[in-house]
Amino acid sequence: MRNPWTGEDPDRGLKPLDSTLEIVLERVTEGRLAAFEVIKQAWRSVVGSADADRSQPIRLSKGVLLVEVADGTTASKLRLRQGEIREALGGLIGRGEVAQIKFRVRRSQTRAEAG
Helix, strand or coil, rough: CCCCCCCCCCCCCCCCCHHHHHHHHHHHHHHHHHHHHHHHHHHHHHHHHHCCEEEEEEEEECCCCEEECCCCHHHHHHHHHHHHHHEHHHHCCCCCCCCEEEEECCCCCCCHHHH
């Protein structure tokens, strides 16, 4: 709509905001996504085959790595090794990228859900 006093059209030259936001979000999240991919790929070598079979990194957000585990025993074992795991991951993706690791026990399927 033209300005009635100046005759200028303020909409001229504007670009859709969604395409600009998409570009900005890609740039902002690119590093975090790359770090998480490195974690997923290296998980087996960092925690060992036995624990890797019973655990899986789910996401990395604001320095907190969420790991889903098969049971409470695995969660306890990995909690005890948290410092060692963070140090190993820090060597791969940079110190401070993983400030904390949280473990979540995977829900088991009940008989009612299975049938």
